[in-house]
Amino acid sequence: MIFRQLFDKESSTYSYLIGDEATRDAVLVDPVLPHLERDLKLLSELELRLIHVLETHVHADHVTGAGKLREVTGCTGIVPHGANVGCADRFVRDGDTVQCGAVAITAIATPGHTDSHMAYRVGADRLLSGDALFIRGCGRTDFQNGDAGRLHDSVTQRLFTLPDDTLVFPAHDYRGMTVTTIGEEKRCNPRFIGRTREQFIEFMAKLNLPMPQKIMEALPANEQCGQVLTGAGAAPNDEKAIAPAQRPPL
Amino acid sequence: MIFRQLFDKESSTYSYLIGDEATRDAVLVDPVLPHLERDLKLLSELELRLIHVLETHVHADHVTGAGKLREVTGCTGIVPHGANVGCADRFVRDGDTVQCGAVAITAIATPGHTDSHMAYRVGADRLLSGDALFIRGCGRTDFQNGDAGRLHDSVTQRLFTLPDDTLVFPAHDYRGMTVTTIGEEKRCNPRFIGRTREQFIEFMAKLNLPMPQKIMEALPANEQCGQVLTGAGAAPNDEKAIAPAQRPPL
Numbered sequence: 001m002i003f004r005q006l007f008d009k010e011s012s013t014y015s016y017l018i019g020d021e022a023t024r025d026a027v028l029v030d031p032v033l034p035h036l037e038r039d040l041k042l043l044s045e046l047e048l049r050l051i052h053v054l055e056t057h058v059h060a061d062h063v064t065g066a067g068k069l070r071e072v073t074g075c076t077g078i079v080p081h082g083a084n085v086g087c088a089d090r091f092v093r094d095g096d097t098v099q100c101g102a103v104a105i106t107a108i109a110t111p112g113h114t115d116s117h118m119a120y121r122v123g124a125d126r127l128l129s130g131d132a133l134f135i136r137g138c139g140r141t142d143f144q145n146g147d148a149g150r151l152h153d154s155v156t157q158r159l160f161t162l163p164d165d166t167l168v169f170p171a172h173d174y175r176g177m178t179v180t181t182i183g184e185e186k187r188c189n190p191r192f193i194g195r196t197r198e199q200f201i202e203f204m205a206k207l208n209l210p211m212p213q214k215i216m217e218a219l220p221a222n223e224q225c226g227q228v229l230t231g232a233g234a235a236p237n238d239e240k241a242i243a244p245a246q247r248p249p250l
Numbered sequence: 251m252i253f254r255q256l257f258d259k260e261s262s263t264y265s266y267l268i269g270d271e272a273t274r275d276a277v278l279v280d281p282v283l284p285h286l287e288r289d290l291k292l293l294s295e296l297e298l299r300l301i302h303v304l305e306t307h308v309h310a311d312h313v314t315g316a317g318k319l320r321e322v323t324g325c326t327g328i329v330p331h332g333a334n335v336g337c338a339d340r341f342v343r344d345g346d347t348v349q350c351g352a353v354a355i356t357a358i359a360t361p362g363h364t365d366s367h368m369a370y371r372v373g374a375d376r377l378l379s380g381d382a383l384f385i386r387g388c389g390r391t392d393f394q395n396g397d398a399g400r401l402h403d404s405v406t407q408r409l410f411t412l413p414d415d416t417l418v419f420p421a422h423d424y425r426g427m428t429v430t431t432i433g434e435e436k437r438c439n440p441r442f443i444g445r446t447r448e449q450f451i452e453f454m455a456k457l458n459l460p461m462p463q464k465i466m467e468a469l470p471a472n473e474q475c476g477q478v479l480t481g482a483g484a485a486p487n488d489e490k491a492i493a494p495a496q497r498p499p500l
Contacts, residue, residue, distance in 0.1 A: 007426035009259060038425055045438045175288055176257035178428065188295045 001103050001123060002046060005169060005178060006039065008032040011062040011214070012174045015039070016128055019048045020101020027052045027100040028075075029120065029128055030171055031065035033226055039065065040072065050075040052098055054105065056130030056171055057117040058083050058222045060144060061212040067225035077225055080107070082116035087225040092118060108158050112151020113139030119159060126167045127182070133159050134170045135177040138191050141204050143211070144219075148204035152197045160186050251353050251373060252296060255419060255428060256289065258282040261312040261464070262424045265289070266378055269298045270351020277302045277350040278325075279370065279378055280421055281315035283476050289315065290322065300325040302348055304355065306380030306421055307367040308333050308472045310394060311462040317475035327475055330357070332366030337475040342368060358408050362401020363389030369409060376417045377432070383409050384420045385427040388441050391454050393461070394469075398454035402447045410436050 002019030011032065017039070019026040026048035031039055043050055050073040053066040057080060066077045067087070076089035078098060083091070092098065094109035098120075107118045110132040117139075120128045131139030133155050141148040159168075164183030187193070195203060212218070221227060252269030261282065267289070269276040276298035281289055293300055300323040303316040307330060316327045317337070326339035328348060333341070342348065344359035348370075357368045360382040367389075370378040381389030383405050391398040409418075414433030437443070445453060462468070471477060 005428045007257070007428065009262075009426060012259075035426065038427075042427075045434065176259060176285065177288075177292075178255045178257065184295065 002026075002048070003122070003126070004042070006035065006042075008035060008062060010034070012172050013059075013062050014169065014171055014173065014178075016122075016169060017042065017046075017048075018100050018103060018105065018122055019046060020103050023101035024048050025051045025101040027054055027098065027105060028065075028069065029054045030056055030059070030130070031069060033063040033065045033068060036065050036068050036072075039069070043073075049073075051100065053077050054092075054098060054120065055079045055083070055085075055222075056119065056128065057114045058085060058144065058219065060215045060218050060222075061172075062214060063218050063221045064226035067227045070225065080109075080116040080118040083114075084223050085225060086223075087227075094118075110151075110154035110158055112141055112147055112149075112154045113144075115145035115147070115150075117154075119154075121162070121166075125163075125165065126169065127159065127162060128171070129159065129168050130171045133168060133185060133189075135168070135173055135175075135180040136185070136189050136191075138189075139172075140207060140209055142207070142209065143215075148201040149197060151204070152192075152200045155192060156197075160192075252276075252298070253372070253376070254292070256285065256292075258285060258312060260284070262422050263309075263312050264419065264421055264423065264428075266372075266419060267292065267296075267298075268350050268353060268355065268372055269296060270353050273351035274298050275301045275351040277304055277348065277355060278315075278319065279304045280306055280309070280380070281319060283313040283315045283318060286315050286318050286322075289319070293323075299323075301350065303327050304342075304348060304370065305329045305333070305335075305472075306369065306378065306382075307364045308335060308394065308469065310465045310468050310472075311422075312464060313468050313471045314476035317477045320475065330359075330366040330368040333364075334473050335475060336473075337477075344368075360401075360404035360408055362391055362397055362399075362404045363394075365395035365397070365400075367404075369404075371412070371416075375413075375415065376419065377409065377412060378421070379409065379418050380421045383418060383435060383439075385418070385423050385425075385430040386435070386439050386441075388439075389422075390457060390459055392457070392459065393465075398451040399447060401454070402442075402450045405442060406447075410442075 004017040006015040016029040078090045079085045079088040081091040081093045092107040096107045098105040106121045110119045113131040166182040168180045254267040256265040266279040328340045329335045329338040331341040331343045342357040346357045348355040356371045360369045363381040416432040418430045
């Protein structure tokens with residue numbers, strides 16, 4: 001398997017490129033729009049054909065590259081079942097598998113950060129944990145129908161039950177960490193160790209975080225597969241903005 | 251082997267933590283001073299004992315954490331032979347091996363970015379390429395006795411002769427890439443493909459890059475194992491600045 005972690009400095013987002021060495025099929029998970037050219041170039045250099053873009057959830061802090069990548073490569077856009085993304089080609093449910101050549105990518109329903117969040121197991125020993133589980137942290141639960149109790153269940157009952165040596169690749173890190181393991185998070189994640197479900201809910205309720213800077217732009221754009229909207233919420237000077245009439249059909 | 255890539259967003263620097271699972275010995279390569287606490291915490295969480303800090307070269311864009319880490323952990327500080335770092339505990343020459351439990355870290359003299367730069371082979375299949383070879387790029391050669399011809403020789407004769415599937419981890423990336431391979435760089439690195447040694451020298455001479463922002467602070471500090479100097483070149487409000495009398499002896 002080809003596996004590449006890619007970083008967006010502005011939003012501290014990790015995207016992941018998964019490729020099959022024999023078939024040259026590739027899947028991009030959580031691509032970030034401003035890196036479209038970097039990601040297309042990498043696919044071409046590695047002689048990979050993008051077949052799917054896969055989202056862990058509808059992002060509030062950056063605009064997805066899914067729509068543009070689909071336009072350019074003809075790949076399909078896949079999002080979690082229940083996500084408010086009418087333009088997606090496919091919705092995955094818990095346990096569904098997305099195939100990338102011989103590499104199986106299996107969805108694990110992990111709601112809590114949003115109400116339709118999926119983590120993805122890649123092959124036998126890797127987990128893309130999205131915004132459910134971070135390295136010594138977890139995603140916030142105070143918008144997009146977030147629910148701290150459900151996140152606690154997702155992490156402790158779905159992710160912490162995977163083998164301890166599973167490599168965990170999160171959708172964000174803000175301190176320059178790149179990878180962890182399930183065993184390490186079970187031992188060291190300060191959000192979960194020494195806290196009951198109730199204490200976790202109480203803790204999350206008191207975080208009082210500011211809204212993500214780009215939420216007004218990112219959420220409506222990502223509900224349109226990352227096509228940046230004109231009008232309210234759109235970046236006013238974005239040359240790539242697409243007028244409603246030009247948007248792809250639902 | 252435990253292997254962790256760590257990122258400093260400000261200078262786009264990668265540090266590397268290497269650990270032996272059996273002996274729990276660890277080596278940190280190119281640590282960045284402001285991440286001292288993050289790195290110490292990670293060592294403690296992974297139950298690793300830091301035995302060496304290893305530098306690929308004397309950095310001009312960030313201050314090394316070597317001195318402080320040595321102070322706190324009692325590790326030794328290792329730098330390339332010829333580096334102007336009087337306070338180092340050991341100088342490695344081409345072919346020397348630094349042992350981290352069962353993991354052998356072997357120095358490969360790769361001058362050109364600076365005159366005493368080392369890349370390090372870690373185990374059989376990984377290379378820490380420092381500032382000699384970047385992902386689709388290479389380090390600049392216009393200060394610290396840099397020499398484009400020597401860099402061309404280092405990359406093409408020492409690094410490009412390693413097995414194609416060697417994973418290459420650079421000391422910097424400015425576009426969010428994390429890893430490459432020798433084969434990929436031989437095929438895709440625009441600094442080297444389609445350019446003779448002479449054309450490479452000519453190209454590097456015309457880059458005309460601005461000086462690194464922190465060079466006046468970083469170079470003298472790194473020649474003192476990262477002890478930030480007071481007086482000229484020091485960050486005036488750095489509470490951790492150490493007065494000359496308190497500096498460790500050479």
